[in-house]
Amino acid sequence: DTAVSQTPKYLVTQMGNDKSIKCEQNLGHDTMYWYKQDSKKFLKIMFSYNNKELIINETVPNRFSPKSPDKAHLNLHINSLELGDSAVYFCARGGNIQYFGAGTRLSVL
Amino acid sequence: AQKITQTQPGMFVQEKEAVTLDCTYDTSDPSYGLFWYKQPSSGEMIFLIYQGSYDQQNATEGRYSLNFQKARKSANLVISASQLGDSAMYFCAMRTRDSNYQLIWGAGTKLIIKP
Numbered sequence: 001d002t003a004v005s006q007t008p009k010y011l012v013t014q015m016g017n018d019k020s021i022k023c024e025q026n027l028g029h030d031t032m033y034w035y036k037q038d039s040k041k042f043l044k045i046m047f048s049y050n051n052k053e054l055i056i057n058e059t060v061p062n063r064f065s066p067k068s069p070d071k072a073h074l075n076l077h078i079n080s081l082e083l084g085d086s087a088v089y090f091c092a093r094g095g096n097i098q099y100f101g102a103g104t105r106l107s108v109l
Numbered sequence: 110a111q112k113i114t115q116t117q118p119g120m121f122v123q124e125k126e127a128v129t130l131d132c133t134y135d136t137s138d139p140s141y142g143l144f145w146y147k148q149p150s151s152g153e154m155i156f157l158i159y160q161g162s163y164d165q166q167n168a169t170e171g172r173y174s175l176n177f178q179k180a181r182k183s184a185n186l187v188i189s190a191s192q193l194g195d196s197a198m199y200f201c202a203m204r205t206r207d208s209n210y211q212l213i214w215g216a217g218t219k220l221i222i223k224p
Contacts, residue, residue: 033211040216041148041198041216041217042214042216042217043212043214045212056209056211088152090154092154094210096142096159097144097159098144098156098212099156100146100153100154100155100156101153102152102153103152103153103154105152
């Protein structure tokens with residue numbers, strides 16, 4: 001079972017709002033990731049968490065913050081949403097193979 | 110520099126034909142892993158196949174096989190007997206120690222299977 005559960009699948013919101021995307025994995029693996037996929041389908045890693053510590057933080061605005069209450073969860077909080085934040089966001093869990101959640105399509109109006 | 114290159118932005122293939130999706134990689138790390146993922150129109154990212162740099166044989170998973178040519182630094186995905194459901198974006202990715210084991214992604218190839 002490689003389940004990575006990500007909710008919601010769709011998120012439509014207004015500029016300036018704060019929103020969260022939840023991610024849960026049931027394998028107990030230490031490392032989890034957040035990716036952003038832009039309109040051209042290019043995947044960019046945003047964060048990874050290993051044992052509840054941030055180990056990668058690419059050039060992502062500090063409006064984005066990952067929160068890991070425990071090893072099974074890595075939620076993504078986004079403050080003061082902007083039009084350019086519209087994208088598909090994927091959570092993934094680590095290991096030899098990365099398995100992805102279903103993705104969240106965020107639309108900022 | 111570590112890089113994945115997928116030179117085919119899009120491909121049309123007749124149903125039941127075999128398909129080869131190209132992927133070349135660049136790394137100086139002798140230890141690396143190569144991956145292929147499928148993203149159908151529904152949006153999810155589905156892991157297909159993995160090849161380790163020290164694996165002696167090409168990886169296979171059902172209709173998927175990875176044509177690993179180390180000297181050429183290529184890791185092409187071969188899909189045999191294509192089906193309409195194979196229509197999707199396909200991404201090649203690489204993981205190395207130098208990349209801190211995070212995946213380096215190609216730009217993807219959009220594959221459309223024609224009936």
